Amino acid sequence: MKIIISTDTAAPIYEQIKTQVRTAILSGETASGTTLPSLRQLAADLRVSVITITRAYNDLVAEGLVKNEHGRGFVVREVDSDLAATALRHRVDAALRDLRLAAHHAQLDIDDIHRLLDDVWRTHD
Incomplete structure (x- = not known):
């Protein structure tokens, strides 16, 4: 870790x-x-x-x-896998909501976000 x-x-x-x-x-x-x-x-x-x-x-x-x-x-501790998956999904959802707000303030549209996400996805594998 x-x-x-x-x-x-x-x-x-x-x-x-x-x-x-x-x-x-x-x-x-x-x-x-x-x-x-x-x-x-x-x-x-x-x-x-x-x-x-x-x-x-x-x-x-x-x-x-x-x-x-x-x-x-x-x-x-032992963690229930279903609970863990749900918690991780909630974290992604919260991050996406934060991203949407930041993008709105930066005047980025969905195409800009797709390009940025694609760049991040490729460079952080």
């Missing part, structure tokens, strides 16, 4: 981390039973504070995606 922090977004860093870990879990990239990187290790890797990682991980615990096991750290 690779986490990338963007400075080009209004989303707080802990939200970016939480979203990327959630996506990795729901997509199956990070399997149930997997121990997530330790708070200190991930904080050092991403060059953020331990408090930021703690907040992201605690939110994932609250969502029921991970559990904090004494002596082991944060561990991915």
Whole structure:
């Protein structure tokens, strides 16, 4: 699981981390039973504070995606595949709604969006 922090977004860093870990879990990239990187290790890797990682991980615990096991750290829980697929579809839907709003503000039409999406699709495979 690779986490990338963007400075080009209004989303707080802990939200970016939480979203990327959630996506990795729901997509199956990070399997149930997997121990997530330790708070200190991930904080050092991403060059953020331990408090930021703690907040992201605690939110994932609250969502029921991970559990904090004494002596082991944060561990991915078993996730229902239907629930995971639905959650991922909701994320895509939300992203498309955000895209539509941004495109409207940028005065882009649907053909512009198709071209942009096609470029992104090809370059990120």
